[in-house]
Amino acid sequence: MRKTSLTVSIPSPCQQSWENMTPAAGGRFCGSCQKTVVDFSGLTDSQIHELLSDTSQRYCGRFRKSQLDRQIQPEQQAASLLPAAVLGALLAAGLPATAAAAGDHAAQMADTATTRTITGKVTVENGQLMPGVSLVVKGTNKGAVTDVNGYYRLTIPVLPADQKVTVVVDCIGFKRTEMAIAAEQTVDVVLKDADAQLSGEVVVVGGVRRNNTWQRFKYKWRKFWHR
Known part of the structure; x- marks a missing residue:
């Protein structure tokens, strides 16, 4: 039916x-x-x-x-669900849509010697994992999108010890979150209702x-x- x-x-x-x-x-x-x-x-x-x-x-x-x-x-068909969610997140964050088409979850920076990778998961307050959430390094177009299970892998620049990288987390229906990241390798995010x-x-x-x-x-x- x-x-x-x-x-x-x-x-x-x-x-x-x-x-x-x-x-x-x-x-x-x-x-x-x-x-x-x-x-x-x-x-x-x-x-x-x-x-x-x-x-x-x-x-x-x-x-x-x-x-x-x-x-x-x-x-819709299973193959179209995640790209649709990813596209919405990309449009909200200003990321290039070609990243979604390629299925990339981490932007590649030119000089890999000056970058590192952080990973984590994004949930809502009741613990539900959230796919299609956008994470962007503030002031750049470098970012990632959580996968179908709510996990992400993001490449960020390496800064001096006294500086932190700010990552902006966006998801429709939830408050925008900004995270200041220093030396952490794993960073989990809990979204707040907007x-x-x-x-x-x-x-x-x-x-x-x-x-x-x-x-x-x-x-x-x-x-x-x-x-």
């Missing part, structure tokens, strides 16, 4: 504080409404679409405002209707969070 785009809305946001809810698998349990609120805030559009494309099931969820009330497209978050009963418009919906939803959710 052909997949279509969908739109997610929360008409009546929950008034309960997320921090006061009890941690539960995939989200938190709200004692007020006696339901588990599933945390979608760290998922990509394609992941949200896969989980919510069946509109016959009702549940509560937590989303960033930027994820709501807009079209969420279905997953917009407010809403929790409540989810209304989905669009998607595909299938049988055995609840079992399929639980299976897919476990697949995302227990890789």
